[in-house]
Amino acid sequence: MAHPELHNMSVAELALALRNKQVSAVETAQHFLQRIDAHKALGAFVDLNAEATLAQARAADAALAAGTAGPLAGVPIAHKDIFVTRDFATTAGSRMLKGYRSPFDATVVARMGAGVGHGVPSGPAAAAAGAGMVTLGKVNCDEFAMGSSNENSAIAPIGYDTPEPVRNPWNTSRVPGGSSGGSAAAVAACLAPAATGTDTGGSIRQPAAFCGITGIKPTYGRASRYGMIAYASSLDQAGPMARSAEDCALLLSAMCGPDPDRDSTSLDTPAEDFSASLNAQLKGLRIGIPKEFFGEGLSADVRAAVDAALTRYEALGAQLVPISLPRTELSIPVYYIIAPAEASSNLSRFDGVKFGHRAKDYTDLVDMYKKTRAQGFGDEVKRRIMIGAYVLSHGYYDAYYLQAQKIRRMIADDFQQAFQSCDLIAGPVAPTVAWKLGEKSDDPVANYLADIFTLPASLAGLPGMSLPVGFGEGGMPVGMQLIGNYLSEARLLNAAHQFQVAHPEFHTARPEGTA
């Protein structure tokens, strides 16, 4: 029996319905798997394993019956294909890892699911219980999370024989954003109530904005990076993507927490219940408006929607405070030195020996490395490896890499200066709405420039989120960004939730054809 209402339900509603036995985890999983199949033309999913999904659902039903279930037991989730998973292939969107199967689950995957210790070597953290969510499958992303449009994946989505970009459910000739484009498209089209994403320079916030959903990148170190395939380790951070801030709060509570045995950069800060403070009033909240976020490069339609949202925040009792983040523009050259530098080092592990692809014909070891990497990596990844190796090389290190590190620190200091006069910062997520497929694919610099508003918080390690606040050119969704000080996720989620309660018309809008 079909449950037409299940896919429109929030994470919170599904968790309750499952707990009250109004629906089983198996029925829920079956419903979503059917829906994924019906909408496979979107190209959001890159791997499914119905047997594994249903086995997880049966385990959730058993735990629900026994009263031992985690807080989100039986609620389905899709994982960005950059998190390693035992039950599904993990490719990071790369030919290099085509068909790769990990022997363990990433900490984030384990925490959302059956719990840490599920397939990972034991240690003190192994006792942590999971939230009990059921994995629907893996969703597409730009190769090694490098991109802003999800056009850089080398993997054929389910239903296709060759690589195809993920389509934006609001208009299938537009990009979904990137690099977590599959996550955003799947959630926007109600193929999953929630998805994981990762954000190095905006990859949760920007696709969330382009697809009209809600996403949060927590403070650097909040969520474990163990089992998250590394792009730029000092920036990479996992976070949830869902249709509301309320759902993101539930998901983030399950996702975060120290992982001292496996990620030495994970913060000591204990897991927090981010749902507890959603209902605080916004009266007196000081929202900083950085003038650099509202300058020339911002398109008029995005500006109008963000301005209208700010007026609505004022009506909710918030106070708008003009601030300055003077080095905003520098965040592009700084990020595009630091991220490729770290990437060139991280990607050296893909040498044809330990993981994935290995060239068939070669003469010696060096020839094997060369051919393997030439065949395995796509153009954007090669471009970044070359830039990274260059800026780290002898003679250029001081001029580029070291200089970029110094400016990175100044960008972080600018935020601390700004937070003297405001509680959080608001602005656009991206300068425009989602662009057309192919429009920028031959112009890497045009892609890089579109990251201008998300990079500063990434470089500073600050939490940032995106919430839908209107529609722009071509009827495409517009996202607003909220940036908070370190560990202020609860405040961000509260501010977004209050907006969504007062103005539900944006986050509850659904793209046509996905009702």
Ligand code: GLN
């Ligand atoms: N667009 C940025 C890049 O290509 C950010 C990607 C990300 O956050 N993973 O690096």
